[in-house]
Amino acid sequence: MSVTIRPVTEGDLFAWHALSTGYGEFYSVAMTDEKAVRVWGWLNDAEHPLQAIVAENEAGELVGLAHYRVFPRPLAGNTGLYLDDLYVSPDARKQGVGEALIAQLRTIAQEGGHSVVRWITASDNDEAQRLYDRVATRTSWVTYDLEP
Template sequence: MTDIRQARSDDFFPWLTLYEGYASFYRRPLTDERSVQTWQWITNGEHGLRAFVVEGDDSDGSLVGLAHVRTIARPLEGTTGLYLDDLYIAERARGRGLATELLAFLRTLAASEGHSGVSWITAEDNETAQHVYDRVATRTTWVTYEMAATPAPAGTTGQQ
């Protein structure tokens, strides 16, 4: 049985190793400042962000996986859900079903907290992860967009 638990304050460095692996996988530069900021959000509960970690079955109990989740409102459903921002399994631990176990853990967590489900996005070219996701979840038809924030022109409040 895999041990999945909420990250503790003394998990920073093992968590950081995993988070760096995640950022590297997506080719996103990760600065110390951003890493510390994210860890503070997790440990302080800011933005509702929580981290769950997977302990390896090695004798050293090192961390081999992580998931970052937060509660979101689902207005059209009149419910709340968990949003999975990040999921990562260390390369040395892949192929053992840990991502599937972590997703099952999150499904159970969502139910125990009264949420209607768990949702997430993944990169279009992350086919390995999609094979796992297609087994445990329903692929939706939604298309994701992103828009950078821009400051309002001087002399305006930005409110409509």
């Protein structure tokens, strides 16, 4: 499948919402209207760190998205890109869309002078891990969450 990877635009709201909803469903997390409005606002606020790129197929339909942000790396003395969310619609999977989104993030990181693109995934997301193991290096870090 041939796709164009580009930044999300204001006209992408409904297609972005459908992809975000699919991403939430994949992880059994509801994308409520309240959350969608908040995140969409962040994506359209030049002062907010969250950004997004999307994959558009030949028919002009969005088939994938990636949410990312810059993060500081104090021990390294530089910055990196953190990939928060990567989602490809089920009918577009295994056709290079996820890999194209990750490749664009690598380009964005190179152009921005960032030292790494980093992300996490669920330990049981075997399909995604096959892609990630092909394009990146699996680390030995363990992730923790602490509720405030």
